[in-house]
Amino acid sequence: MTKDTSLPVPIIIGLNAVIAIVDDGTPKTLCIRDTDDQFSLPYGPFDPIHHRTFEIGLKDWVQRQTQVRLGFIEQLYTFGDQGRAAPRALIEGGTANGRIVSVGYLALADRPAKTKSDNASWRHWYEFFPWEDWRNGSPALIADIILPNLIAWAEHGETETEKLDRKDRIALAFGMQEIGWEEERLLDRYELMYEAGLVEEAWRDRADGGSPSPYADPKVRRLLGKPMASDHRRILATAIGRLRGKLKYRAVVFELMPKEFTLLALQRVVEAIVGFKLHKQNFRRSVEGSKLVERTSKTVQQPSGRPAALFSVYDETGVDRAARGLAIPRLRQSPGRR
Amino acid sequence: MTKDTSLPVPIIIGLNAVIAIVDDGTPKTLCIRDTDDQFSLPYGPFDPIHHRTFEIGLKDWVQRQTQVRLGFIEQLYTFGDQGRAAPRALIEGGTANGRIVSVGYLALADRPAKTKSDNASWRHWYEFFPWEDWRNGSPALIADIILPNLIAWAEHGETETEKLDRKDRIALAFGMQEIGWEEERLLDRYELMYEAGLVEEAWRDRADGGSPSPYADPKVRRLLGKPMASDHRRILATAIGRLRGKLKYRAVVFELMPKEFTLLALQRVVEAIVGFKLHKQNFRRSVEGSKLVERTSKTVQQPSGRPAALFSVYDETGVDRAARGLAIPRLRQSPGRR
DNA sequence: ACCATATATGCTCTACATGAGCATTAATAG
DNA sequence: CTATTAATGCTCATGTAGAGCATATATGGT
Numbered sequence: 001m002t003k004d005t006s007l008p009v010p011i012i013i014g015l016n017a018v019i020a021i022v023d024d025g026t027p028k029t030l031c032i033r034d035t036d037d038q039f040s041l042p043y044g045p046f047d048p049i050h051h052r053t054f055e056i057g058l059k060d061w062v063q064r065q066t067q068v069r070l071g072f073i074e075q076l077y078t079f080g081d082q083g084r085a086a087p088r089a090l091i092e093g094g095t096a097n098g099r100i101v102s103v104g105y106l107a108l109a110d111r112p113a114k115t116k117s118d119n120a121s122w123r124h125w126y127e128f129f130p131w132e133d134w135r136n137g138s139p140a141l142i143a144d145i146i147l148p149n150l151i152a153w154a155e156h157g158e159t160e161t162e163k164l165d166r167k168d169r170i171a172l173a174f175g176m177q178e179i180g181w182e183e184e185r186l187l188d189r190y191e192l193m194y195e196a197g198l199v200e201e202a203w204r205d206r207a208d209g210g211s212p213s214p215y216a217d218p219k220v221r222r223l224l225g226k227p228m229a230s231d232h233r234r235i236l237a238t239a240i241g242r243l244r245g246k247l248k249y250r251a252v253v254f255e256l257m258p259k260e261f262t263l264l265a266l267q268r269v270v271e272a273i274v275g276f277k278l279h280k281q282n283f284r285r286s287v288e289g290s291k292l293v294e295r296t297s298k299t300v301q302q303p304s305g306r307p308a309a310l311f312s313v314y315d316e317t318g319v320d321r322a323a324r325g326l327a328i329p330r331l332r333q334s335p336g337r338r
Numbered sequence: 339m340t341k342d343t344s345l346p347v348p349i350i351i352g353l354n355a356v357i358a359i360v361d362d363g364t365p366k367t368l369c370i371r372d373t374d375d376q377f378s379l380p381y382g383p384f385d386p387i388h389h390r391t392f393e394i395g396l397k398d399w400v401q402r403q404t405q406v407r408l409g410f411i412e413q414l415y416t417f418g419d420q421g422r423a424a425p426r427a428l429i430e431g432g433t434a435n436g437r438i439v440s441v442g443y444l445a446l447a448d449r450p451a452k453t454k455s456d457n458a459s460w461r462h463w464y465e466f467f468p469w470e471d472w473r474n475g476s477p478a479l480i481a482d483i484i485l486p487n488l489i490a491w492a493e494h495g496e497t498e499t500e501k502l503d504r505k506d507r508i509a510l511a512f513g514m515q516e517i518g519w520e521e522e523r524l525l526d527r528y529e530l531m532y533e534a535g536l537v538e539e540a541w542r543d544r545a546d547g548g549s550p551s552p553y554a555d556p557k558v559r560r561l562l563g564k565p566m567a568s569d570h571r572r573i574l575a576t577a578i579g580r581l582r583g584k585l586k587y588r589a590v591v592f593e594l595m596p597k598e599f600t601l602l603a604l605q606r607v608v609e610a611i612v613g614f615k616l617h618k619q620n621f622r623r624s625v626e627g628s629k630l631v632e633r634t635s636k637t638v639q640q641p642s643g644r645p646a647a648l649f650s651v652y653d654e655t656g657v658d659r660a661a662r663g664l665a666i667p668r669l670r671q672s673p674g675r676r
Numbered sequence: 677a678c679c680a681t682a683t684a685t686g687c688t689c690t691a692c693a694t695g696a697g698c699a700t701t702a703a704t705a706g
Numbered sequence: 707c708t709a710t711t712a713a714t715g716c717t718c719a720t721g722t723a724g725a726g727c728a729t730a731t732a733t734g735g736t
Contacts (some may be wrong), residue, residue: 011349011386013418013439046418048349048437054418078416078441080351080384080392099386101351103416179662264684282724284685305683306731324517329723602713620695622714643712644702667694678736685730693722700715706708 013046014102015058016232018076018239019068021109022256026124027272028112029236030066031228033119039128040229041236042066042120043102058105066120068113072255076104076238079231104235106242108255125240126275128225128233132186132240134276145223146193147174149216153196183274184245190237193224200227201234244274248325251292254313260296262308263287270326279329286327351384352440353396354570356414356577357406359447360594364462365610366450367574368404369566371457377466378567379574380404380458381440396443404458406451410593414442414576417569442573444580446593463578464613466563466571470524470578472614483561484536485512487554491534521612522583528575531562538565539572582612586663589630592651598634600646601625608664617667624665 018041019030031039044061051057059070080101112122126133131141150170157163173188175181194202197215204227227233246252247270256269267283287293294314299307356379357368369377382399389395397408418439450460464471469479488508495501511526513519532540535553542565565571584590585608594607605621625631632652637645 011351011384013349046349052419054416075415077413078392080441081390103418262684279724279726281685281687281726285687286723299684301732302683304681304733306685308684327723331724600713617695617697618712619697619714619716624694639703640712642704642710644714646713665694669695680735681733683730683732685728687726687728689725689727691722691724693720695720696718698715698717701713702711703713704709704711706710 010099012100013054014043014100015046015054015061016041016043016102016104016235017058017062017070017107018104018236019062019066019070019107019109020125020239020243020256021112021122022269022272023112023122025268025272027126027240028122028124029239030068031121031123032117033121034229038229039123039226039232041232043232046103054103054105058107062107065117066113068109070107070109072108072252074106074242076106076235076242078103079235081231102231102235104238106239108243108252110256110258125236128228128236129186129190129240130223130225131189132183132275134181135271141223142174145220146198149198149220150174150192150196153198183276184241186241186244187234187237190234194234198224199233200224201231240273246325247273248328250325253326254292257313260298260310260312262300262310264308266293266311270328274328277331279331282329283327286329290324290326292324292326348437350438351392352381352438353384353392353399354379354381354440354442354573355396355400355408355445356443356574357400357404357408357445357447358463358577358581358594359450359460360607360610361450361460363606363610365464365578366460366462367577368406369459369461370455371459372567376567377461377564377570379570381570384441392441392443396445400445403455404451406447408445408447410446410590412444412580414444414573414580416441417573419569440569440573442576444577446581446590448594448596463574466566466574467524467528467578468561468563469527470521470613472519473609479561480512483558484531487536487558488512488530488534491536521614522579524579524582525572525575528572532572536562537571538562539569578611584663585611586666588663591664592630595651598636598648598650600638600648601631602646604631604649608666612666615669617669620667621665624667628662628664630662630664 017030021028030042032042034040042062042065044057044065046054046057051060054075055073058073062068062070078101080099131139131146133139147170151167154163154166154170157166169188169192171177172179173185173192190199193199197203197206198221200221203215203221225233228236243252253266253270253273257266263284264280266287267278267280270283271277288295292314293311296310296312298310300310301307355368359366368380370380372378380400380403382395382403384392384395389398392413393411396411400406400408416439418437469477469484471477485508489505492501492504492508495504507526507530509515510517511523511530528537531537535541535544536559538559541553541559563571566574581590591604591608591611595604601622602618604625605616605618608621609615626633630652631649634648634650636648638648639645
């Protein structure tokens with residue numbers, strides 16, 4: 001083995017948390033409002049002295065900062081790219097000459113906890129990804145703005161191969177192929193838009209580098225979701241994409257539910273996450289058949305209509321490691337996959 | 339936000355690569371033989387000065403060390419636990435007073451490249467996880483050794499709840515529930531065995547800490563796979579588990595195949611990875627119907643029998659981002675899932 | 677009490693994917 | 707020409723997912 005003997009540059013590990021809840025049909029994540037009035041995810045440096053593991057560190061400062069107690073936690077990805085803007089607080093801390101590596105985490109909570117500080121607030125996911133919410137049909141944004149701009153970007157490829165490759169990626173990410181829209185490709189879509197210069201962060205990050213990509217004008221960028229500090233929007237995209245995928249094979253939804261719930265409430269939570277509506281009767285069929293929930297004897301009266309039965313999670317303990325997730329019975333109309 | 343102003347402890351990021359190939363039905367990974375004659379994964383420190391991203395760093399030193407050119411690469415997980423043994427080379431490098439965080443990567447190659455150094459070699463995966471190869475039926479090891487020892491460990495739980503919880507995890511990980519054996523839960527199984535003190539590393543790592551778990555005797559541990567340096571076996575477990583899962587929804591297998599191949603060869607590669615045999619005709623049916631491969635006009639003669647048609651990947655470029663993986667048509671007998 | 681309306685809940689129909697295994701084809705070795 | 711071996715083709719049974727009709731149980735208005 002060739003031993004690398006160069007002295008290491010100081011490295012700082014930042015922990016970033018996407019803390020997700022679904023509040024009455026609205027999927028939200030905890031955000032901090034930066035000093036420049038920009039949103040960022042809750043984050044903090046990993047302190048190797050006081051914390052034996054990342055998760056302990058994360059839980060610790062999240063609790064201190066926001067009073068939110070984290071239940072389910074999952075590591076997402078570790079971002080180590082150079083050129084990624086350093087969170088301001090860390091720079092001010094005087095350690096900006098090191099390299100910052102951020103480890104993203106996804107955490108789920110079952111209701112919006114009070115937040116200690118005024119600049120912390122629960123924000124609607126789709127403020128940052130307006131093209132990801134198909135619950136009221138295909139967002140006009142995609143056909144009207146995103147696709148035309150992406151295609152234009154693809155046409156600016158250097159070589160013929162690059163152009164084709166870009167078009168291919170666009171088609172796949174935005175569901176123009178036989179497979180249709182795949183909700184879990186959220187990150188692919190965001191990264192494509194970043195590369196094409198359609199989101200604000202791309203513009204901001206490349207201010208120094210300079211690249212020949214045909215940047216969309218500010219008006220367009222402003223329509224394509226609110227920017228976030230550093231690469232937090234990418235981390236949020238990773239989190240949502242992961243959660244969307246995970247729903248299908250792990251019973252994580254229940255981490256977002258109260259003790260007792262109606263099946264429609266459960267459905268609304270799933271819909272909020274995946275971003276499109278489900279077939280009600282088929283959803284019920286699969287949930288009831290899944291052995292993941294148990295019908296209680298209680299019912300709740302809706303504003304009108306037949307009262308709904310309340311359900312509870314069948315086996316409290318092993319839910320998140322349960323072998324199967326819930327079925328996602330699509331409607332062919334809207335996001336018609338396959 | 340409460341600002342954490344304590345000075346950071348030096349952190350070193352180590353990059354670890356699981357470089358996988360399948361060589362004539364044998365799944366292998368590149369290993370380095372340590373100075374204490376122990377196996378370790380290829381690893382190296384991440385050098386923030388010379389490398390803009392982790393992946394660039396990884397590719398760079400893997401190529402320098404082993405002459406293997408990495409194609410497909412995927413980040414697995416970032417391990418930051420204290421108490422994880424530091425790779426000897428890093429300690430010797432004089433930086434052992436810092437905290438080592440390792441980022442694991444999975445890389446796929448299509449054939450065993452020559453390795454530059456003598457202490458690098460391609461090792462059979464299942465040397466490290468002998469209970470994971472079900473291709474010749476359910477390994478006796480599981481029923482004879484693993485389960486009895488795990489159950490014993492479960493019985494040693496402090497509280498009633500803990501005992502039940504452990505039994506639950508065992509049942510799930512080892513497929514004792516209705517769902518059956520899930521090949522992608524390899525990491526769960528390894529971690530369970532680690533916790534229970536059944537694998538060598540658990541014994542080694544806890545030498546200082548000391549824990550009340552009922553450690554299996556050395557004879558047992560020696561049967562349960564070869565140990566690896568640091569937590570490399572955990573990283574390898576993560577890699578195999580991830581690859582096993584990924585096969586089903588991404589067309590990554592083709593990264594492991596030569597340009598042209600027979601369907602049986604493809605099947606053998608899949609079988610090597612998932613660790614059990616597939617139904618031949620059904621595998622063919624799904625592969626041919628997948629639009630992922632293309633029949634060439636060529637055939638190859640086997641030692642006996644009808645010659646097999648050669649196939650090639652349909653769309654060279656977008657394979658790894660293709661929307662669907664291959665079907666894994668199980669045989670109900672052996673690892674009968676569901 | 678009766679009706680319109682709004683949900684919740686039950687049930688059926690169809691298309692298609694998946695697990696199994698029989699049948700046929702095309703080679704080789706005697 | 708026959709036995710053997712592996713590749714390839716095809717059919718059958720079962721289960722699941724997408725659709726949508728039908729029924730049940732509330733509320734509010736008349």
